[in-house]
Structure formats: C-alpha cells, structure tokens
Amino acid sequence: xxxxxxxxxxxxxxxxxxxxxxxxxxxxxxxxxxxxxxxxxxxxxxxxxxxxxxxxxxxxxxxxxxxxxxxxxxxxxxxxxxxxxxxxxxxxxxxxxxxxxxxxxxxxxxxxxxxxxxxxxxxxxxxxxxxxxxxxxxxxxxxxxxxxxxxxxxxxxxxxxxxxxxxxxxxxxxxxxxx
Numbered sequence: 001x002x003x004x005x006x007x008x009x010x011x012x013x014x015x016x017x018x019x020x021x022x023x024x025x026x027x028x029x030x031x032x033x034x035x036x037x038x039x040x041x042x043x044x045x046x047x048x049x050x051x052x053x054x055x056x057x058x059x060x061x062x063x064x065x066x067x068x069x070x071x072x073x074x075x076x077x078x079x080x081x082x083x084x085x086x087x088x089x090x091x092x093x094x095x096x097x098x099x100x101x102x103x104x105x106x107x108x109x110x111x112x113x114x115x116x117x118x119x120x121x122x123x124x125x126x127x128x129x130x131x132x133x134x135x136x137x138x139x140x141x142x143x144x145x146x147x148x149x150x151x152x153x154x155x156x157x158x159x160x161x162x163x164x165x166x167x168x169x170x171x172x173x174x175x176x177x178x179x
C-alpha cells in the first residue's frame with residue numbers, strides 16, 4: 001500500500017484539513033500503515049499536483065486551516081488501485097532471525113525483548129477491543145461499517161496471534177517472571 005492511497009481513502013471518507021487528516025490517520029489507518037504528520041502534509045501537496053485532490057478555500061481569519069477533498073480523478077485512481085493484484089507481503093521480522101540465532105547459540109537474553117513485545121501487543125489488543133466495543137457494539141448493518149469492522153477484526157486477530165506467539169516463545173525460552 002502506499003501513503004497516497006491511504007490519504008485518498010481518508011479523504012473519500014470525509015474531507016478535512018491536513019491536521020484533521022493526520023489526527024484521523026492516527027486513530028484509524030495509522031494502526032496498520034504508519035506515516036508521520038510531515039509525510040502526510042508532503043503527500044497532500046503531491047496529490048494536489050497530480051489533480052487527485054483539491055484544497056478548499058481557507059475560511060477567513062487567522063490560523064484557519066486549508067481543507068482538502070478528493071476529486072473524481074482521485075476516486076478513479078483509488079478504484080484502479082483497489083482492483084490491482086498484489087502478492088501478500090512476506091514476513092520480514094528481525095525477531096524471527098533472533099529466535100533462530102537463539103536456537104543455534106543457546107540462551108542469549110532474548111526473554112526481556114519478548115516480554116516487552118508481549119506487553120506492547122497486549123496493549124494494542126486491548127485498545128482494538130475497546131474500539132470494537134465502542135464502535136461496533138452490534139453486528140454492523142451497512143456494507144461500509146461491516147468492511148471497517150472486518151479491518152478491525154484483522155487487527156485483533158493479528159495482535160492475538162502475537163500475544164500467543166510471545167507467550168509460547170517465553171515458555172520455550174525458559175522460566176519467566178510473568179503471571
């Protein structure tokens with residue numbers, strides 16, 4: 001995926017200023033596609049140059065933010081990109097290599113790093129479950145909400161996997177201070 005397509009998606013959902021987009025990005029798309037606010041602002045300029053978005057006239061007054069909206073050409077590009085074929089991204093995680101090295105060399109102190117990662121994955125899993133309880137208390141009726149829920153459920157499943165994986169790795173590596 002590319003940042004331009006993530007931003008086009010966000011603008012297709014709702015027009016907004018760069019700071020609004022960055023904030024919305026942090027609360028949704030940013031959970032699975034990280035971008036800094038600086039990258040977002042830079043990309044908005046490129047999208048506008050490409051004719052895929054336009055900036056709306058700024059409201060009068062000091063400190064007013066320029067808002068953006070997606071144009072038909074941007075929607076066309078987003079539809080083209082959605083239909084594109086792409087192979088799944090192979091897992092490329094340094095932890096997997098560290099575990100292999102630990103297997104060959106013997107104990108090297110990897111437990112602390114896995115404990116740290118376990119806590120991070122558990123924290124994100126808890127957050128995703130809070131979002132699910134808040135935003136999807138019942139099965140969504142609309143296609144849009146069902147697809148958004150599906151994306152969230154993928155995040156939940158991924159974090160559940162990493163929590164279980166981390167616990168199993170710690171069990172194999174040896175006794176732990178975990179409860």
